[in-house]
Structures are given as structure tokens and as C-alpha cells.
Amino acid sequence: MKAVQVRELTPDLSGVTLADLDTPEGEVLVRVRAASLNYPDLLMTQGKYQFKPEPPFVSGLEMAGEVVEAAQASGFKPGDRVRGGAKTGAFAQYVALPAAALRKIPEARGFEAAAAMGAAYHTAYVALAEIGKLEAGQTVLVHGASGGVGLAACDLARAMGAKVIAATHRADKIEALERIARPDAVILNTGRFREEVAKLTNDRLCDLVYDPVGGEVFDESTRCVTFGGKLLVIGFVSGRIPQIAVNIPLIKGFSVVGVRAGEYARRFPERGERIAAEIDRLASTGAIVPHVDRTFALEDWREAFETMGRGEIVGKVLLLP
Numbered sequence: 524m525k526a527v528q529v530r531e532l533t534p535d536l537s538g539v540t541l542a543d544l545d546t547p548e549g550e551v552l553v554r555v556r557a558a559s560l561n562y563p564d565l566l567m568t569q570g571k572y573q574f575k576p577e578p579p580f581v582s583g584l585e586m587a588g589e590v591v592e593a594a595q596a597s598g599f600k601p602g603d604r605v606r607g608g609a610k611t612g613a614f615a616q617y618v619a620l621p622a623a624a625l626r627k628i629p630e631a632r633g634f635e636a637a638a639a640m641g642a643a644y645h646t647a648y649v650a651l652a653e654i655g656k657l658e659a660g661q662t663v664l665v666h667g668a669s670g671g672v673g674l675a676a677c678d679l680a681r682a683m684g685a686k687v688i689a690a691t692h693r694a695d696k697i698e699a700l701e702r703i704a705r706p707d708a709v710i711l712n713t714g715r716f717r718e719e720v721a722k723l724t725n726d727r728l729c730d731l732v733y734d735p736v737g738g739e740v741f742d743e744s745t746r747c748v749t750f751g752g753k754l755l756v757i758g759f760v761s762g763r764i765p766q767i768a769v770n771i772p773l774i775k776g777f778s779v780v781g782v783r784a785g786e787y788a789r790r791f792p793e794r795g796e797r798i799a800a801e802i803d804r805l806a807s808t809g810a811i812v813p814h815v816d817r818t819f820a821l822e823d824w825r826e827a828f829e830t831m832g833r834g835e836i837v838g839k840v841l842l843l844p
Contacts, residue, residue: 525844526581526615527824532570536829539568539582541822547612549619551593553605557638557818558586558613560831560840561671562735562760567611568828574610583613583842587628587637597622604628606637610785614824616844623792626799629807636806639813639839642784643675644802645795649784650733650755651680653794659684661730664720664747666690666712666740667760668700669837674814676733677704682810685731688723690716690740699837703814712736717746731755738763750776757782814838 531538668689738761788795
């Protein structure tokens with residue numbers, strides 16, 4: 524089979540190749556129909572993600588496809604449409620996974636939408652609902668709003684009845700965010716954006732700040748959280764891991780909380796199952812709708828990675844084996 528294999532950790536994808544590999548074996552063998560790129564996929568090719576698999580490994584966190592073979596006790600059968608994944612393996616024509624890593628796809632949902640629904644919406648739900656305890660009417664500032672996890676957070680927060688301020692560092696994405704994310708407002712999060720947030724909230728500021736960016740965006744976001752609010756640390760796409768003097772959250776009365784959505788589900792599997800079921804329910808009613816910006820053939824994996832890395836997209840990028 525064809526697969527995107529990381530043979531060496533490098534800063535420029537030179538250690539990644541489209542390889543011919545044996546079809547994997549496992550509890551459930553799935554023919555991949557669509558696989559979703561996530562920023563950790565890019566970081567893992569460089570050895571910069573917290574999970575550091577040893578090369579060689581097949582890249583890819585998540586996918587959707589159809590079952591080819593399944594162990595009798597797995598609960599799946601050939602022909603079942605499924606979505607899911609592990610930390611690696613999805614960017615291939617076939618992937619073998621344990622049954623616990625898969626969910627059946629509702630009949631009304633296609634493979635592309637199903638592949639785009641997983642990690643980004645799971646991260647957003649854990650951050651906003653489980654950790655943030657978001658309530659209708661509260662205000663959420665979402666950084667990196669044009670990326671996969673950011674756009675999912677905008678979509679989910681709106682479905683939960685929150686007021687959403689979408690933030691981006693690119694002026695050329697404002698119109699697309701207004702159209703696709705449908706937030707209450709879109710701002711540029713370059714420089715000092717606290718004053719604009721204050722104006723939009725009548726000086727109340729934000730109950731939750733959702734930050735996958737880090738760096739200077741985190742620094743300024745500490746000025747945007749209301750008393751009793753939470754600054755949710757999702758990641759560090761900017762490249763700089765920020766630091767904070769603890770007297771700032773003390774005096775301003777807010778919490779800084781780290782969000783490891785995948786680990787949350789692994790430590791609390793019953794909650795992970797409940798979250799996945801709720802995401803499926805919201806999607807089935809049309810309350811949340813993943814946005815796929817563009818798709819690439821598996822052999823065009825490099826262009827897909829580079830497109831995501833340059834931040835050219837609004838939403839998700841998919842590989843179609």
C-alpha cells in the first residue's frame with residue numbers, strides 16, 4: 524500500500540516520503556477514504572510534538588473509511604463506515620486500529636465531513652464544555668480562528684449559545700471568517716488587541732479565551748479575561764511557549780488551564796465516549812458543520828502539509844487516498 528512515512532525527523536519535510544509498505548494487521552483493518560491533517564502531524568515530522576514516535580512511522584492522526592476486515596469480537600464488520608484514529612498511521616491507503624479507536628459514521632455523513640469532525644471538535648469540546656464550563660450568553664475569544672481547531676471552537680461555541688469573537692493575525696482572512704465561522708465579531712490579534720475586545724464586550728472582557736497560538740497572543744490575552752474567567756492553553760502554533768508571572772492571574776482573578784484533549788479521553792474513557800456521542804448528535808442536527816477548505820490526493824501530501832504550514836486555509840485540509 525501507499526503511505527506517507529516519516530523516515531527521519533527534519534525541519535523541512537525532507538525526511539518524509541510516499542512509501543510502498545505492507546498492509547498493516549490489527550483488530551480492525553480500514554480502507555482509508557479521507558484523512559484529516561492536524562498541526563501535530565506537522566510537528567511530529569520535526570520531533571516537536573509532545574508525543575515523539577521513533578522513525579520510521581506512518582503519519583496521520585485521524586481518518587474516515589470503511590472496514591475491510593475485523594476481529595469477531597470487535598463489534599465491526601466489513602463494509603461498516605467508520606471514523607477515528609490513533610496518534611499515527613492515518614495517511615495511508617489502509618490503517619489497522621483497535622476497535623476502541625473507531626466509531627461508526629452516521630448514514631447521512633460523508634467520509635470527508637467525518638474525517639474533519641474528529642480531533643478538532645473533540646479538542647474544542649473538551650476545552651469549552653468540559654474544562655471551560657461554557658454557558659449560553661458568555662463570551663469566548665477564539666484565537667487561530669481560521670485553523671482547524673480554531674474554526675471548530677467558533678462553530679461549537681456558537682452552537683452552545685455563546686458570543687464568539689474570532690481572532691486572526693491575517694487581514695486577508697477576515698471576510699472568509701465572517702462568512703464561514705459566523706461569529707459575532709472578527710478581530711486582528713496582532714499588537715494590542717485588548718482595547719478592541721473591551722469595546723466589543725462593553726468592558727466586561729471574555730469569560731473564556733481559547734488559545735492555540737501562544738507567544739505574543741497569549742501575552743496580550745492575559746489582559747482580555749474577565750474576573751473568574753479562564754485562559755485555555757491549546758497549543759503554541761506561533762513557536763514561542765509563553766510564560767506568565769502568577770501574580771497576574773491572582774490579581775485579575777482568572778485561571779490558566781492546559782487542554783490535552785486526547786489525554787483527557789484516554790484518562791476518562793467514559794467521558795470521551797460521551798463527548799464523541801454529543802459531537803455526533805450536534806452534527807446530525809446541523810448545529811455544527813465542519814468546513815473543509817481543500818483536499819489533496821495522497822501523492823500530493825507535501826503540498827497539503829506545506830499549505831497547512833503556511834496558514835493559507837480556513838478550516839481543514841484532507842488527504843484522499
